[in-house]
């Protein structure tokens with residue numbers, strides 16, 4: 397089971413939309429997916445799928461067997477719901493957090509992917525969830541505060557957990573080319589100051605159809621599989637399955653990617 401965390405420094409960048417649609421996309425490729433709604437206390441993956449979990453993370457923490465805490469969200473997609481409005485869940489201690497991850501890891505042979513939707517920001521539980529992922533995927537948008545908040549998240553993850561490998565998806569961009577350019581600008585800044593390695597997955601264009609689908613509590617991959625965002629999400633799923641890490645081939649005056657991918661010794 398490959399663990400992929402979908403995370404961000406800034407809120408509202410599209411993490412939950414991506415996690416839900418990716419889960420659907422991976423299931424369409426024949427994969428079994430477990431989603432952990434790690435937006436603790438403010439969880440909403442169940443709403444995106446239109447399901448009503450009987451049990452959630454709180455029950456797991458209280459000792460219920462994991463299998464009984466899961467909700468079937470779609471064909472080959474199960475969900476460990478995070479519980480909404482549960483204050484205690486935002487304050488799990490380190491032991492409880494480790495226990496949750498250990499119980500999820502026990503499902504190693506039952507699922508191909510564990511997708512973790514995190515809260516935005518630098519909370520301890522966000523950092524911990526990202527630190528256990530095989531693929532810590534940061535969602536970046538063209539918003540300047542997304543740029544600085546993503547930098548902050550990567551810096552703190554490196555400082556606290558020595559995480560050195562990150563992947564980046566640029567969301568809500570004008571087109572793929574602009575997404576690549578956004579990634580290059582970001583990677584240049586990050587790798588100038590931090591000894592980490594960033595890989596570019598892909599971009600997802602701004603898609604008013606996706607926004608509309610979300611408002612109707614429908615997943616864009618179901619609602620409009622040919623929409624520009626559906627096509628991008630399906631490509632991300634195919635890359636993931638084929639273990640491909642794409643590197644953009646453009647050189648737009650920011651030194652080229654080779655130098656960006658070289659480890660650097662400076663620290664911010």
Ligand SMILES: Nc1ncnc2c1ncn2[C@@H]1O[C@H](COP(=O)(O)OP(=O)(O)OP(=O)(O)O)[C@@H](O)[C@H]1O
Pocket residue numbers: 404406407408409410411412413414435514515516567568569600601602603604606607608610611625
């Ligand atoms: N590619 C896109 N095109 C257009 N709108 C998008 C796109 N991706 C996400 N959105 C919109 O952005 C808003 C935030 O999306 P979402 O809830 O998935 O973000 P989030 O990162 O999970 O937020 P939070 O940090 O609050 O958990 C929603 O209105 C969603 O429809």
Ligand SMILES: [Mg+2]
Pocket residue numbers: 411412413435513
């Ligand atoms: Mg969310």
